[in-house]
Amino acid sequence: MDLMLETRKVEGGAVVFDMSGKLCSGEPLLVLRNQVKLLVEEGVSKVVINLGNVSYIDSSGLGELITTYTTLRNRNGAVNLLKPSKRIKDLLQMSKLLTVFSLFDDEALAIASLQS
Secondary structure, eight states: OOOEEEEEEOGGGOEEEEEEEEEOTTHHHHHHHHHHHHHHHTTOOEEEEEEEEEEEEOHHHHHHHHHHHHHHHTTTOEEEEESOOHHHHHHHHHTTGGGTSEEESOHHHHHHHHHO
């Protein structure tokens, strides 16, 4: 299953990425990269990535999440991850990325965290 990504703007100028499918090398990475590029051009710097329906992330997908994080941080922005599965949490822990990303199970809290 390919990566599906829908965006929606929420209060405070943040954007939520509702993703489903697999975040892996190839076309799925380009989908995320292009969407981040478009939003940065629009001046968006605060993003919540909803991983609730993402079934798989490979090392390239992790790399793209880091690229997204770095791109937005360089613009005084932030990225929060929403509803990662246990498998994705374990992957983030093994790769030491739990120290980089903030994880949330509640969308309102993830958005509010970006505002502070």
